[in-house]
Amino acid sequence: MTAGRTWSRIGVGAALVGAVGLGLVAIPAGAGAAPVLPPVSAQDLVSSVLTAKPGPFNGTVELDNALGLPAIPGAPAQLANGKSTARVWSGDDGKGRLSIPSGADEQTLVSDGSTVWAYDSADRTATKHTLVPGERGPGQRSATDPAAAAAAALQTLGKTSTITVDGTAEVAGRPAYALVLAPNPSERTLLREVRIAVDAEKRVPLQLTVLANGSTDPAVQIGFTDLTFGPQDPSLFTFTPPAGTTVKDEPAPAGTPEGTPGAHPGPPAGTTVVGDGWDTVVVGTMPKPGAQAAPDQRRRDEGGAPDLSSLGTPVSGSWGSGRLITTAVATAIVTDDGRVAAGAVPEQVLTEALAK
Amino acid sequence: MTASLVEQDTARPTRTAAPLGRLLAAEVRWVLRRPRTLVMLGLFALIPIVIAIGIVIADRQMGGGLIGAVAGNGLVLPIAALTLSLTLLLPLAVTMSAADAIAGEAAHGTLRGLLLAPVGRLRLVGVKAFGVLVVAFLAVLVISVVGVVAGSLIVGGGGDVVTLSGTTLGMGEALGRVALVAVWVVGQLAAVGAVALAISSLTEHPLVVLASVLGGLIVFGVLGAIPALDWLQPWLLTSGWAGAADALRDPLPLGGLGESTLRALCYVAIGLGFTAIRMQRRDA
Known part of the structure; x- marks a missing residue:
């Protein structure tokens, strides 16, 4: 009986080791204590x-x-x-x-x-x-x-x-x-x-x-x-x-397939920048219908031509009408006459920029 | 009671228990003498050949993915064939042999003889697990070897392999990558086999084992595809199974393959642990 119990214990042990190990593999190591570093301004x-x-x-x-x-x-x-x-x-x-x-x-x-x-x-x-x-x-x-x-x-x-x-x-x-x-x-x-x-x-x-x-x-x-x-x-x-x-x-620097993030490319021709700092709004024109996503700084410049016509909700105002695309950090309005306004701002700031 | 008597027997200096080597050899002979094992291995040899012919007929209309990477790139064939088979066919083979190993023997009434034989229960589990591992190893070996041969002869591309990163590997390194994937696949199959053995020790109907393991794999696949359940992914055995493509990247990233191997080893420990516990108490 004792031998049988020992083997059972080995079996239980192996199963437990496996379960704990699986947990260690599955759960990422949490962030350790914040390291102590000399203060810096x-x-x-x-x-x-x-x-x-x-x-x-x-x-x-x-x-x-x-x-x-x-x-x-x-x-x-x-x-x-x-x-x-x-x-x-x-x-x-x-x-x-x-x-x-x-x-x-x-x-x-x-x-x-x-x-x-x-x-x-x-x-x-x-x-x-x-x-x-x-x-x-x-x-x-x-x-x-x-x-x-x-x-x-x-x-x-x-x-x-x-x-x-x-x-x-x-x-x-x-x-x-x-x-x-x-x-x-x-x-x-x-x-x-x-x-x-x-x-x-x-x-x-x-x-x-x-x-x-x-x-x-x-x-x-x-x-x-x-x-x-x-x-x-x-x-x-x-x-x-x-x-x-x-x-x-590809002789012309038309961008790599992965896209240039535009770390700081400056506004391309045909676009204007309204405001500065956090509420900067970039207003531009679409090169061709549905050719480019909002030229937001945090977004990739998509070289291809993704179809944007199905995105967003219709909006209109004194500036005209268009489609409003919202994300967690940025908003963009694509107007029906081909203008684009985008920025890390609420919708109202965009419409003000478009009305200018 | 029987178990302890058996253990005392094995502890005696005058050996009444068979040596381990002979036990393992007997088990392998027993596994390989089953016609279904041999038929299965034969069918596995067809998988890379069928893929190779399909790729040649498709006339290099390349799509993406591993299959697309095989075109003109013969030594990728074994890796693609292993990845394809790992989703269901290889687990099926391993589960079948694990189902035969305990539940099948119980169904035929031959398990009683094994339990009464002067072989420790734990040793019996080890021998059965070895038999399952041999089937996994042979199945992977057949696919790899036939894959390398069919890749060189049917698909062509010389001995070099173009990696997904656009670099070219020589023949030796390419074969090394194939061997790495083969070893990794055997590890994943060992996990499936261990779980199948655990279920096999609980029942005397081989079909139950087959249904529960394959059903479990399908459920794992479904769970892994639901975005809201992505926190579950690191626990699922199947979540790393697409990772063989990593072997075709250059420089070789070992993180994904290593993590899924660790996960598989944990499943092996759990499966064999349960099998050992259950076999202590099993009567027939």
């Missing part, structure tokens, strides 16, 4: 971010999108709600590599500093794009690189925001300061605050979180889930189109 932190030279690194970036945009046919899957990941390698001199898996396919961007290759495994096409001197590679300008996105946000919003350092946090296993940008009370915006986790040692932004009014969950969060600094294999930054690939040459 917001000004020093911002300037150290702007001058930081992190050097080569590689990591994994996760985008958690809760904007509330419906899935638009023809638009990248990353625009719709949900999580997506990308792997980033960054070298010196504009060298970079970005891998964006989607299902059993993958889009790869490789920059060797002078040439950018975009490879799409779904249709096996490689697109070559030669950079004009001064233009920066995807490693610097892509939306999936939190460093560029956060640095751009800092520069724009500094004038109309209160910037504070709100304690510390641990992001991607690295101690970080939490830099918080909140709009001044006079700003009419949908946003509550933008939180940027800044690496304590390397002073690079590790995570960018956008919080909207009326919700405790982030509207958008993009950040590293794992990050390693150190020299990278130089072969990562070269690309040779493999056999059986359709190679396209």
Whole structure:
């Protein structure tokens, strides 16, 4: 009997170990205690971010999108709600590599500093794009690189925001300061605050979180889930189109398939900017009907032509009539005569801008 | 009472219990002598061949996904075939052998003889689990080997593999990636087999085992597809099963494959634990 009981106990033990192990695998390790770091002023932190030279690194970036945009046919899957990941390698001199898996396919961007290759495994096409001197590679300008996105946000919003350092946090296993940008009370915006986790040692932004009014969950969060600094294999930054690939040459910088996030492109021709700071409204004209989503700074510039006609709710006013598209952090109005107004603002600010 | 007597027997210096090696060999012979096992392995050999012919006939009209990646890229075929079979066919094979292992023996009345034999109950569970693992291993081996051969001969593409990241792998590394996926698939099947053995030890009807494991896998698949239940995903065995495509990325990301393997090992521990508990008390 005793032997039988022992074996039963082993069985129970094995089952328990399995169940506990399953829990450990399933439940992500919670954030540890906030690391203790020497205090730093917001000004020093911002300037150290702007001058930081992190050097080569590689990591994994996760985008958690809760904007509330419906899935638009023809638009990248990353625009719709949900999580997506990308792997980033960054070298010196504009060298970079970005891998964006989607299902059993993958889009790869490789920059060797002078040439950018975009490879799409779904249709096996490689697109070559030669950079004009001064233009920066995807490693610097892509939306999936939190460093560029956060640095751009800092520069724009500094004038109309209160910037504070709100304690510390641990992001991607690295101690970080939490830099918080909140709009001044006079700003009419949908946003509550933008939180940027800044690496304590390397002073690079590790995570960018956008919080909207009326919700405790982030509207958008993009950040590293794992990050390693150190020299990278130089072969990562070269690309040779493999056999059986359709190679396209794209001389004009018309944007990579993944899109340029417009970290700070300046208004394109034909658009006007109304207001400044958090309640900036961009008013423009549609290049062709339904060709472009709202040129919001936080949104990708979609090179294709997603069909927007079914989106939004009809609105009208003294400015005309059109369709109102709302997301958690931004609002856009596409008027029937082809104008677009968009911004991180409530509807009323948009209609005022359109009426001007 | 029987169990303790048996245990005392095995503890005696004069050996009355069969050596483990002979037990395992006997179990494997017993499993492989079943015609259904052999027919099943033969049918598995057809899967990569059918995919290869389909791709050649489709004349390289490439779509996305793993199947699309096979075109002109022969060594991707075993990975695509394994991924396709992992959704239902491979679990079916493993479950069938696990159902035969305990419930089937009980249905034939041969389990009683095994329980009375001078073999410890835990050892019996180990031997049965080994038999199931051998079936999983053989099925994966057949698909992989036939996949590599059919990929090279029918699909072609030389020994190189174009990865999803647009890089080219040499023959050696490509075969290494195939082997990695094969080992990973065996791990996932071991989890299915362990759970199937646990259910098998609870019943004497092999069909019940088959129905509950395959039904469970389908339910897992449905649960994994509901967006509101995405917090459930990390608990589901099936949620990492699309991850074999990771083996075709360059540089190789091991996170997804590692996590699903850990999850599978936990399922193995739970399944075998339950089987061991249940077999202590089983009479026939």
